[in-house]
Amino acid sequence: MANKAENKNLAKDATAYTRDANAAWYKKLDFDDEAEKENALRGLLEAPTALVIRGEDGHVVWNAAGYDFMKEFAKAPDTANPSLWRNTLFNSYAGLFEVCKGIYQVRGYDMANVTFIRTKNGWIVFDVLMCQEDMEEAKALMEKHFGPLKIVAVLYSHSHVDHYGGIYGLVKKEDAADAKLSLKDQLASGKVVVIAPEGFLEHAVSENIYAGSAMARRAQYQYGVHLHPGPKGKLAIGIGLGQAVGNVGLLPPTYEVTKNETLCIDGIEIQFQLTPGTEAPAEMNAYFPDYRALWLAENCTGTMHNLYTLRGAQVRDASAWAKYILEAEELFGDKTDVVFQSHNWPHWGTEIIRKYMDDTAAAYKYINDQTLHYANLGYTPVEIARMLDLPEKLARVWYIRQYYGTLNHNIKAVYQRYLGWYDANPVNLNLLTPEATGKKWAEYLGDASAVLAKARKDYEKGEYQWVAQVTKELVFADPSNQEARNLCADALEQLGYQAESGIWRNAYLTAALELRCGNHAIHAPKAGAADMKAGMTAEMMLDFINISTDAIKAQNDDFTLNLIVSDTGETFFIKRRDGVLLVHKGVKGKAADCTLTCSRMQLMGLMMVNKEVLQRISAEGDKTVPVRLIKYMTPFKTDFNIIEP
Ligand SMILES: [Zn+2]
Missing domain, CATH: 3.30.1050.10 (SCP2 sterol-binding domain)
Structure with a gap:
């Protein structure tokens, strides 16, 4: 078996089928429409060159420079879906950006954004990245332009680690306000108030504890942690370039927002809208009337999000998600000049914003209700996922393209939410294990090399999904059958090259790597585990x-x-x-x-x-x-x- 380092050389070129499939995207979508690119670059104050952030021990925490290879290409190579390629390019625009006068974001320094909002005497920081090292760099960039930052308050938009894990790059534990005091007294104490939506701590901890190890291993596939960026490797994942690997902390909130309330922090008014059970179990939007600016957390992110996350997570409620976006539009739509959020770039202009929110809500509502529509006509999840496309106009909207979530796996999520994992065919009630199934298939099919010869013909015809399915049976019957592993890897690799979703691409390419080179995952205790357990x-x-x-x-x-x-x-x-x-x-x-x-x-x-x-x-x-x-x-x-x- 090859070793992991050799995989780069083992990666194949795109086949003619993959090349044609990828080329077809130029007709599917309007690549002349550059509005998203303009948004991604608007307000740029400073862009770093060759951004690599290292930890104290020298290991690379964040490597935006790894994506510099994109500059060598005028358009997407055959080994990349052009829509995902474009999203990766926009996600690689890192730096300090002005959202509006008084609101600034550092983007591309971690998977998520950090946002700085000017108050009378200092700054509110909305979300603090995933890793301390990245947060320190982002803060330094901000201070280069605005001088030393006096942090008045930190807001966590929701309970996912890419939004709170970097806190110690900004605030020391001992500088946080005393949670036992009233909010007024916390503010008067001169220490940093940490505000989060109701249930934040419980969810931040529980999501990472109960199924944490399973999620951590599965996340290696989703985030492609064993892959390198490149035309045959890792690209963006729709909500950023990928996952950072540095110090993760968890500073508990000192104040929880428990209802839709208005707070005044150092002269700046914030109107909170709780959106529980959307992208995270504890999440909130926030409106800043002084800036006519609306923070949409991760409820609108400039990509189709996950109703179900491939790393494993509880299925989210698409209908509630759509409802809360519409509620935000009703509450704040008329008085908003800019929407900004925890991933990707802002959108400006009241009409554009309304359309942005309506398009996003429509996508989630469509997935929810059309899955139920076809389930009620007797279709099963695999069938619905292969039948349905987005409506034509909606499908051409760039900011809901399927870079992170996909229509396919989100449909299965909705089915699971309402009807569960069972497709009602009793044959599937108690399936043999994959290993036992593979062995029986191998026995029935006979000579494995004859099966592989047939599978190779189907590979030549571009039937990669089928080839992956049939070779998977041979691998589970006999994992030492390297020929079967290699063909399965080749098929998955072509599927990866064609995928529009960054996490599908990562999953396919990681599987190809492990089929060729074996399981190279190392058992590593999760970063930040100690802090997490303290909660x-x-x-x-x-x-x-x-x-x-x-x-x-x-x-x-x-x-x-x-x-x-x-x-x-x-x-x-x-x-x-x-x-x-x-x-x-x-x-x-x-x-x-x-x-x-x-x-x-x-x-x-x-x-x-x-x-x-x-x-x-x-x-x-x-x-x-x-x-x-x-x-x-x-x-x-x-x-x-x-x-x-
Ligand atoms: Zn996030």
Whole structure:
């Protein structure tokens, strides 16, 4: 098997089919319409040259310069979808931009944008990038033009890490205001107020804890972390150039917006509109009347977004999403000169803005309701996803093209939301595993080389999806069949070259890499995990212990436990039976086997199987209980196989 470094040479050229498929995009879309390019460049104050941001240890955190290869091409190469190529070019315009007088953005310094809004005596910062290193650079660029920044408040638009993880590049922990004070007193204290939508912390933490390891491995495919930027490699993902790899922090908010309220921060009025259950479970838009400027968080982003994220996430509500965009339009549409957001570039002009919001809302509403329309006619998700296109006019709108989310996988998301994973065909109720299925196929099909010869003919005909499907069976029957792996890789690679979605391209090309070179993923603990865990409640920790426990191994090891969390005053009565923890909150059992008193941090130590903590905590009664509580926990992996058994 080849090694990963050799993959660059293994990557094939585009076939004639891929070349033609990509060329056809020039007729599908209006490439002469340059409005999005003008928006992406408007207000540019300074662009960096060869932007590479490194961590303290020298590793590359962010590499915008990696996309400089694009300058060598007058138009998209055959190995790239021209629509995605164009989006990548616009996303590579990094620098400091004026949104309007008083509002500035640093874009292209991380996947998301950081926005600076001038107040009477200082600045409000809306979203703080994903990594500290990137935030430090962005701040330095801003200070070069405006002098030292006095930060009055930080706003987190929503609970995703690319919007809060870089906080320590801007604000030190000790400079944050005291959350116990009223907002008025926080502002008067001269410290930095950190404002977020209701439920922010809970969602920021829980989304990364319960399914965190599975998501981390799957995210390697979505973000193409093992790929290099290039005409045969990684391109943009519609909401930026990709994921940064630096220090991630989580500074809890000191004030949560719990209703649509108006706040005044250092002379600047902000009208908040909560939009829960849209792109994130906790999210908000904000209107700045002094600037006639509307912040749309990630509800409108200049691309079709994900109703379902390929890294794995709970499915989002397309109908609510559309509704909140329309509500924002009703509330603020008439008095807005510019909309700006956490990814991509602003849009200016009241009429353009209304159309921008209506187009985006229409796309989500269309996906939601037409999926249900065809489901009610008896079609299954795979069928609906292959049948439906966007309506013609909507399909030609650049800022809802499918760079991040796709119509295809969003349709499946809507189906899942309303009808679940089951297509109602009982054959699919209890499928054999992929490995068992592959083995049976291999047995029925007979000689694998004869199957590959047929598959090669279909490859010559451009039937890449089918070739990938049939060779996948051979790979799952026998992962050492390198010929099958290579042909599967070739087919997926052509699909990647044709994909308009950056995350589809990354997924296809990462699969091709691993089919050719094997699984090269390394198990790396997630950056920022410590901070993230600091935000966990005792209940979340108990959940995590239970998720990590192999219940079958623990099934005959029952106990009862009174848990007292000394610093929060919480009590829990916990029963383990059948390997499962049943937790009663606020209850104390009369005859528990053991009573355990510990601080929240000690409980976390226990959760992380820290043996020293085990010795220090105070247990009365059966002292074996705390040991047995964590005895069957299995460490999770971020390097499991995906394209092979
Ligand atoms: Zn984001």
